Amino acid sequence: MARCDVCGNEYGRSFEVMMSGNTYTFDSFECAIHRLAPVCAHCGCHIVGHGIEAGELCYCCAHCARQAGVKGAVDHPNQQAGVSHAAR
Structure with a gap:
C-alpha cells in the first residue's frame, strides 16, 4: 500500500x-x-479539462479570461454569437 x-x-x-x-x-x-491541476487566474478554481491559456496565465473558461481582460476569448471558436450548443 x-x-x-x-x-x-x-x-x-x-x-x-x-x-x-x-x-x-x-x-x-x-x-x-x-x-x-492548474488554477484559474481569475476565480481560483482548479481547471479540470480544457481551459483557456493567455500568455503565461490559465483560465477555467472564456468568461473568466474576458473578465481578466483577455480580448476575444471564446470557449468554442466555431460557435456563432448568440447560438447555444443545443441549437447547432
Whole structure:
C-alpha cells in the first residue's frame, strides 16, 4: 500500500502520476487534481479539462479570461454569437 501525497491515506489502489520529472502518489483523482491541476487566474478554481491559456496565465473558461481582460476569448471558436450548443 502506498500513501497519498495530499491526504496521507494509505490505499491499496493508489496510483502514480509522473509530471515534469516528478512522481506523485494519490489515492483519488480528487487529490491528484488538488495537487497538479492548474488554477484559474481569475476565480481560483482548479481547471479540470480544457481551459483557456493567455500568455503565461490559465483560465477555467472564456468568461473568466474576458473578465481578466483577455480580448476575444471564446470557449468554442466555431460557435456563432448568440447560438447555444443545443441549437447547432
